[in-house]
Amino acid sequence: MEVAVDIILGDCREELKKLPSDSVDLIFTSPPYADRRKDTYGGISPDRYVEWFLPISLELKRVLKESGTFILNIKEKAENGQRHTYVIELILQMKQQGWLWTEEFVWHKKNSYPGKWPNRFRDAWERLLQFNKSRRFKMFQEEVMVPMGQWAEARLKRLSDTDKTRDVSKVGSGFGKNISNWLQRDMAYPTNVIHLATECNNKNHSAAFPESLPEWFIKLFTEVNDTVLDPFMGSGTTIKVARKMMRNSIGIEILPRYYEMVREDLDKDITYQNLRLL
């Protein structure tokens, strides 16, 4: 079985128009934040963020299936001592476009860098806004019960041998007990608060979010062979995760150097896979 990966070099305001209507199951994206990535899209000013994004969200609504979901990873910046309001204004405007604002997940960035400013602490969370075209969207809640189990296993792997071999019945409380709980029930429903550390890749390109973030939503909202779209591909995290998970994917990126990087990574990956098959 093969899945399609379609990466497109260009401005998503143009490229989205070329995609067919009702063809995408999940849109997962982290658009350039206001005043960030000034080299792309001209560094959108906070005051014009909403007006810049609305034509894009309208096209996204067109290409999304009725049963599909749009997850928007975004956080307003603080400027002159205040939080900007462009994100909440965007929510209101997107509702005017006909989007349903279904949920707001919180991504708690557990290991965000220390830092303190005169009037604020470090910002350790981002919004994951869920929008839908219809109340009857696809959702596979059981699927994300699995990563909870995997998460427990991952934590166990990182524990020292003393932890693993100690007499659980003797400890009985605290972490010991919790770990045994995780082991015994591999099924637990998550909440709308997602705890993930930001990834620390010492590569040339740093991903805006860890792979587990798109992975979680791809599991929750799509099946194998569905189609995932990221109109602001960046370093391609969403696309690569979708591919690993046997979902078709479409990525659009305006910057040639990011596009080329993703292109190369994908080529390497395919080569590697072919070599293994020999």
Next chain:
Amino acid sequence: MEVAVDIILGDCREELKKLPSDSVDLIFTSPPYADRRKDTYGGISPDRYVEWFLPISLELKRVLKESGTFILNIKEKAENGQRHTYVIELILQMKQQGWLWTEEFVWHKKNSYPGKWPNRFRDAWERLLQFNKSRRFKMFQEEVMVPMGQWAEARLKRLSDTDKTRDVSKVGSGFGKNISNWLQRDMAYPTNVIHLATECNNKNHSAAFPESLPEWFIKLFTEVNDTVLDPFMGSGTTIKVARKMMRNSIGIEILPRYYEMVREDLDKDITYQNLRLL
């Protein structure tokens, strides 16, 4: 040294008008959520929530000192598959009133209400919106480093001896590393994500939030002998914490049965203190 506790039975829409201007250092409150507490304020409908709250926030702005802070604990409900927008509309309207929207803290409710629905998970977080009159508000960031230490100690208590004594250098990552971090630095700045469980009191009145929530903000934004106001006093958590912390406090409550309960609790407490002094 004595601090004043002033609890008022009445509708805060009226009672606030009687308070002097520029007299309060911190407002910490959790207003009745839309369609909740129907016996008070007539159970405000989501559609009219903003128009109901705006006259109140205007009075709050009047009584707050220039250097003061307003912390609003609120969360929009989900209805018919969508999140309501009255909270974000309120933010925009309060900015029109002249408030600065300084920050949005996230309160992660670790033990939120159980339940799983066809297209939604448990809601495990609430907003703590920070508003100010001026950029030059009082903030004592060092003060809240202390509860972080206490929190670490509480966690350490629950750890087994093997955890405490094992070779940290061998583990190097995961829990072991985190624990050693906690041990080595008793001073750490928090982030804008607050992790607290809701209280499970088997009393007649249940607090909407745990005492540590107002405690954290009182430490952060006030000094001893400052004044704290809660215009929706409820079971009086804010008032009682402020009193313990030697801050003057004012609480307004519309329901006689809550008012009487707080009255009684305060009387008991004062009696107890007098006995100790003898």
Next chain:
DNA sequence: AGCTCTTATGAATCATTGA
């Protein structure tokens, strides 16, 4: 005392029923 087990319960949502 301290540890372990049991039990009650909370700012919730949604589908269904009944007026």
Next chain:
DNA sequence: GTCAATGATTCATAAGAGC
């Protein structure tokens, strides 16, 4: 129809009991 009331769902805590 539309609106209000009811039942089902089902988990992290703390209080309380028992050893």
